[in-house]
Amino acid sequence: MEVSIPPKCFLLKPLIREVDATCSLEERYPGVTQVSARLIYYPYFGFPVAIGSPRGSRPSPLSGLFCSEDTGVPERISIIVDLLEGQAAVTDITREQLEAFGPDPLPHLPFALTVPAREGFPPGKVLDARITMDDANKTALTFLTFIATKSRRLRRCASEVTLGAPVLILKPFWIMEIQSHPDNSKMLVDAVSGGYHPILT
Amino acid sequence: MIEKIVFIVYLAGMLFIGYYFSRRDETLEDYLLGGRTIGPAVTALTMQSTSMSGYMFMGGPALTFKSGWFGFWYATGDVGGGLVNLAILGKRMRRLSQILGALTPIEYLEKRYECKAITIIGSLISIVFLSCYVIGQFIASGKTLETLTGWPFAVSLLIGVGVIIGYTVSGGYLAVCWTDFFQGIIMVLGMFGILIMGLSRVGGLTGLNNALGKMDPTYLSLWGKGLEYNNQWGVALGALLIYAIGYMGLPHVVVRHMSMKSPKTAKVAAVYSTIWNILFVYSPYVLGLIGIALLPNLKDPEMVVPALAHEVFPGIFSALLLTAIMAAIMSTADSLLMQAGSILARDVYQRFFRPNASQKQMVFVSRLLVFAVGVFGIILAVLQPPTVFGIVVFAFGTLGDSFIVPYIAAVYYEKANKVGALAAMISGAITNIIWTAGALDRTTAIHPFLAGLIVSAVFFVIFNRFGRDPSQEIKDAVRRAMGVRIPKGVESGISAMMAPEAKAVARFLREEGVTA
Numbered sequence: 001m002e003v004s005i006p007p008k009c010f011l012l013k014p015l016i017r018e019v020d021a022t023c024s025l026e027e028r029y030p031g032v033t034q035v036s037a038r039l040i041y042y043p044y045f046g047f048p049v050a051i052g053s054p055r056g057s058r059p060s061p062l063s064g065l066f067c068s069e070d071t072g073v074p075e076r077i078s079i080i081v082d083l084l085e086g087q088a089a090v091t092d093i094t095r096e097q098l099e100a101f102g103p104d105p106l107p108h109l110p111f112a113l114t115v116p117a118r119e120g121f122p123p124g125k126v127l128d129a130r131i132t133m134d135d136a137n138k139t140a141l142t143f144l145t146f147i148a149t150k151s152r153r154l155r156r157c158a159s160e161v162t163l164g165a166p167v168l169i170l171k172p173f174w175i176m177e178i179q180s181h182p183d184n185s186k187m188l189v190d191a192v193s194g195g196y197h198p199i200l201t
Numbered sequence: 202m203i204e205k206i207v208f209i210v211y212l213a214g215m216l217f218i219g220y221y222f223s224r225r226d227e228t229l230e231d232y233l234l235g236g237r238t239i240g241p242a243v244t245a246l247t248m249q250s251t252s253m254s255g256y257m258f259m260g261g262p263a264l265t266f267k268s269g270w271f272g273f274w275y276a277t278g279d280v281g282g283g284l285v286n287l288a289i290l291g292k293r294m295r296r297l298s299q300i301l302g303a304l305t306p307i308e309y310l311e312k313r314y315e316c317k318a319i320t321i322i323g324s325l326i327s328i329v330f331l332s333c334y335v336i337g338q339f340i341a342s343g344k345t346l347e348t349l350t351g352w353p354f355a356v357s358l359l360i361g362v363g364v365i366i367g368y369t370v371s372g373g374y375l376a377v378c379w380t381d382f383f384q385g386i387i388m389v390l391g392m393f394g395i396l397i398m399g400l401s402r403v404g405g406l407t408g409l410n411n412a413l414g415k416m417d418p419t420y421l422s423l424w425g426k427g428l429e430y431n432n433q434w435g436v437a438l439g440a441l442l443i444y445a446i447g448y449m450g451l452p453h454v455v456v457r458h459m460s461m462k463s464p465k466t467a468k469v470a471a472v473y474s475t476i477w478n479i480l481f482v483y484s485p486y487v488l489g490l491i492g493i494a495l496l497p498n499l500k501d502p503e504m505v506v507p508a509l510a511h512e513v514f515p516g517i518f519s520a521l522l523l524t525a526i527m528a529a530i531m532s533t534a535d536s537l538l539m540q541a542g543s544i545l546a547r548d549v550y551q552r553f554f555r556p557n558a559s560q561k562q563m564v565f566v567s568r569l570l571v572f573a574v575g576v577f578g579i580i581l582a583v584l585q586p587p588t589v590f591g592i593v594v595f596a597f598g599t600l601g602d603s604f605i606v607p608y609i610a611a612v613y614y615e616k617a618n619k620v621g622a623l624a625a626m627i628s629g630a631i632t633n634i635i636w637t638a639g640a641l642d643r644t645t646a647i648h649p650f651l652a653g654l655i656v657s658a659v660f661f662v663i664f665n666r667f668g669r670d671p672s673q674e675i676k677d678a679v680r681r682a683m684g685v686r687i688p689k690g691v692e693s694g695i696s697a698m699m700a701p702e703a704k705a706v707a708r709f710l711r712e713e714g715v716t717a
Contacts, residue, residue, distance in 0.1 A: 040709075042702055084705035089698070127709055175706060186710070188703045195696030197703040199710065 010046075011101040012093065014039070014121050014172035014191040021174050021189045025196070035177040035184060039124035039191065041115050041170040043083040045136045046091065048164035049144065079143055080169065081136040083129035088143035093169070097192070101170065115170065121191075126170055136166065175199065205350060207520035208527065211387070212364060215380050215531070222376040234304055234460040239378055241466045245473035246385035247378040247532075248457045249283055249481070252448055253388065254334075254533035255341025256593040257485045258526045263502035263588070265489030269413065269420030271430060274437050276486045278445035283474030286448040287458075291467025293612035294458040297682035306452040306540075306604075307548045309459065313611045313679075315671060316619035319626070324548045326603045326630055327452050328570070331541040334596035336578040338534040339365070343582060345526045348507040358582055361530075366575045369535040370568045374460065377535050384528035389481045391525025395510060396484040398518060399491040409487075412494040420493065430646075439648020443598060447650065449608055450601035453540035503588060538574065542567030594650075595637050602629030602653030606661045615679040621665025629657030 016024075022034040080091045101115070113126040131139075140163055172191035177184055186199040239247070265272035294309075303309035307327060311320040342361025347354045369377075403409045413420040417427075424431045448454045461467060485506060492505035499508055510522035546563040555562065606625035610617035633653035635641070642648055670676070 040706070042705070082701055082705070084709075085701040087701040127705065173702065173706070175710070186707075188699060188706050190696070190699060193696075195699055197695050197697075197699035199703050199707045 008167040010098040012171045016191045033179045037176045041126045044080040044169045045166040046169045047079045047140045079140045083131045086131045204520040211524040219376040222379045239460045241469035243382045245470040247381035250381045250385035250532035251536040255530035259503040261485045262489030262505045265486045266502040266505045268425040271425035272486045274440035278441040279482045280478045282444045287467045287471040292464040293682045295464045298459040300678045314619040314622045330596045330600045332574045335537040337592040338530045339578040342530045365534045369538045381532040384532040387528040391521045392484040433646040435647035439651030443650040447601035450604035453536040538571045542570045545570045598650040599633045602633045606657045615676045618668035620668030621661045624664035625657045625661035628660040629653045632656040
């Protein structure tokens with residue numbers, strides 16, 4: 001599937017090194033040892049959000065990702081849509097965590113793209129996207145409507161909540177193979193937050 | 202008259218469904234396993250309607266008609282049978298069969314145990330006892346049509362067998378699954394409807410028990426009329442286990458694991474099949490008890506349900522029941538014939554006689570077996586018809602005793618080898634046959650199925666020590682089929698928010714593995 005991508009592409013800087021991830025798992029779970037680790041980058045679309053004023057006046061400028069530079073408004077919320085599973089979530093990613101990335105303009109997704117080695121981190125393959133920009137837009141809008149009903153403030157100005165143009169964000173993860181009795185298993189470790197989840201292949 | 206009209210409409214509907222889905226068979230995997238695309242609802246209902254044969258309308262009610270509440274040992278085991286089968290074998294067998302590229306349950310055993318002899322012996326046992334089982338269904342169809350239409354038994358038998366065979370050869374596995382799905386719905390509606398009518402006639406369960414108690418208080422005992430099986434725990438346990446775990450040894454039932462859309466299908470299918478079982482399984486046994494109260498002078502106990510419908514609830518209920526009985530018979534018979542035919546064509550004909558056989562030739566061989574079983578079944582049923590209960594329990598028990606241990610060991614014990622599997626298959630089958638033929642349950646108070654199962658398990662444990670370990674490739678395949686085990690203690694720290702990413706990365710790794 002060919003997925004057109006927005007002109008801007010950003011990399012979420014990896015913070016957790018291989019050795020940190022390994023130590024963290026070994027300390028927490030004695031008996032578990034790491035066999036191998038591999039860095040990958042997971043693609044998302046990030047949508048800035050414009051929110052209407054609670055007093056009913058004009059909407060505030062777009063909040064969230066990258067808007068502060070243009071508008072001077074503090075960053076608030078953004079919505080990201082996972083480009084493989086199509087799940088949406090609110091994110092608190094800040095500008096400081098991101099850096100511009102990639103050839104400009106990028107080719108259409110999926111692309112055989114590898115993020116080169118950088119600052120002590122090995123190169124990492126970018127996973128191929130499966131969700132189109134249109135579908136991601138719809139998902140983000142549906143999700144925004146849903147969270148608007150959960151917030152009193154947003155509920156009052158729900159009609160004035162709009163999505164901005166998306167950007168592509170690549171987030172780093174470690175795929176770690178760990179040795180545990182009786183078999184080896186795989187673990188996905190977030191290279192930004194250190195969170196982890198087993199990979200059930 | 203209305204019975205005949207409803208029956209013809211039902212047959213036309215099933216033939217149409219069968220024809221519609223048979224057109225989708227493009228590859229051999231489509232023909233034998235429906236392309237492994239079967240979802241949870243169809244998996245659950247095809248598994249249950251295949252498992253519940255004409256026995257449920259004849260053998261089961263006849264048992265309670267003769268022995269009272271003793272029959273509920275069988276019923277209780279049966280209610281949990283689908284859940285046990287899917288929970289123990291479902292996921293792992295689905296995974297392993299795909300890893301090994303097996304299309305029939307016997308081919309699966311051959312590839313898992315790396316042994317040709319398993320194919321020969323397994324095919325022989327399967328074809329013989331699946332055929333015995335299907336003959337039980339033929340007899341049930343003849344008896345049903347005889348009672349409900351008034352045609353002579355021989356004519357009814359010819360019509361019943363003709364319908365079953367014509368209907369089976371018209372489509373492949375996918376057609377069988379989808380017709381089973383609709384037949385499963387008809388069975389549960391028909392059975393439950395008649396049960397409610399029957400209970401209302403006898404004043405509910407309390408009224409029924411009062412009536413039975415007045416006739417003979419031992420009808421109310423779990424040890425049989427006249428306390429025939431008093432404290433015979435070996436018989437009771439065998440009766441409980443035969444349908445609780447027996448399905449795991451039936452090739453035509455376990456093939457449903459191999460055709461599921463994904464290993465996860467098993468979990469949802471287990472829920473559906475349990476709900477269906479709760480609604481369906483107890484009903485025929487209770488109807489057998491109702492028969493004692495309403496038809497105490499009935500000559501053939503196996504006809505208790507058709508007789509109840511015909512004499513007590515004539516008209517539309519009788520027609521409904523006729524279709525439900527025929528649905529039960531046909532949904533089992535088509536799967537039995539399909540499976541026996543597949544084993545003969547794929548595991549015997551293609552494996553040993555013509556490796557380059559075309560799909561057309563294999564289908565022809567499969568249909569030849571269906572035809573031969575039909576002719577033999579008619580001759581046997583006309584000359585000396587065995588009881589449906591007797592032949593079904595015998596065939597079911599022998600198949601179960603032959604295959605339960607090899608199937609379970611295949612996915613739970615990576616060191617299970619061909620010597621252990623062969624010993625388990627042969628000893629289980631022989632024990633059940635000897636126990637049944639010699640009526641040893643009378644002298645030992647141990648059910649033939651339980652005896653066969655114990656001997657099969659013991660032989661497996663002993664003989665497995667004499668065989669060589671399977672190849673590393675098979676051990677790796679079994680480990681993969683067991684699924685990833687999360688290391689102890691790790692669950693507590695899992696970041697649930699990362700579940701979608703973990704799922705996508707798992708898929709990426711699988712695809713990468715395939716490409717590599």
